[in-house]
Structure formats: C-alpha cells, structure tokens
Amino acid sequence: MKFVTEEKHQLVARYHNGESATNICIETGVARSTFYTWLKPYKATHTDTGYRVSAAEFIKMKQHLEKLEQKIEVLQK
Incomplete structure (x- = not known):
C-alpha cells in the first residue's frame, strides 16, 4: 500500500x-x-539558544534565508 x-x-x-x-x-x-x-x-535537534528544530524545518529556513539574501543583493545594486 x-x-x-x-x-x-x-x-x-x-x-x-x-x-x-x-x-x-x-x-x-x-x-x-x-x-x-x-x-x-x-527528528528534532536543539540549537544553542534552546530552540527545537527538525531537519525539515531547518531546510525550509535555510532556503528562505537564501531567497532573502538574493533579494537583499538585488536591492543593494
């Protein structure tokens, strides 16, 4: 199934x-x-600040951060 x-x-x-x-x-x-x-x-892990984050959440946050960094780069030009 x-x-x-x-x-x-x-x-x-x-x-x-x-x-x-x-x-x-x-x-x-x-x-x-x-x-x-x-x-x-x-599977969750704890950050230095005590925040609990799963691998899936971490990947989403990392992708979001990369998009924001790209937007900042474009705006600074």
Missing part, C-alpha cells in the same frame, strides 16, 4: 503525540524500517 505525503505526516504526528511506532505499524501495515525512514526528516 502506498501512502501519500499527508498520510505520512498524520502517522508521524501520531508518533510524536506519544503513540508507539509498533502500534502504528501494526495498524497500518507499514514496515517499521519504512516508518523510521519517514521519521528522519522530523
């Missing part, structure tokens, strides 16, 4: 809300290895 992105997000959210990976995988038929692969982009 193939899961669309929104379904994956919902399953990951259930895990982050305290449901066990085992229960989610049994209920949905997803292999545990596949489920843990889905979790990787959402």
Whole structure:
C-alpha cells in the first residue's frame, strides 16, 4: 500500500503525540524500517539558544534565508 505525503505526516504526528511506532505499524501495515525512514526528516535537534528544530524545518529556513539574501543583493545594486 502506498501512502501519500499527508498520510505520512498524520502517522508521524501520531508518533510524536506519544503513540508507539509498533502500534502504528501494526495498524497500518507499514514496515517499521519504512516508518523510521519517514521519521528522519522530523527528528528534532536543539540549537544553542534552546530552540527545537527538525531537519525539515531547518531546510525550509535555510532556503528562505537564501531567497532573502538574493533579494537583499538585488536591492543593494
């Protein structure tokens, strides 16, 4: 069975809300290895300031920063 992105997000959210990976995988038929692969982009890390950010959030922020830097460069010309 193939899961669309929104379904994956919902399953990951259930895990982050305290449901066990085992229960989610049994209920949905997803292999545990596949489920843990889905979790990787959402694994959080803490910054020096104590802010918690996932890998996916970090990538989005980095892309946003690059766009802003490009806009600043254009405006400074």
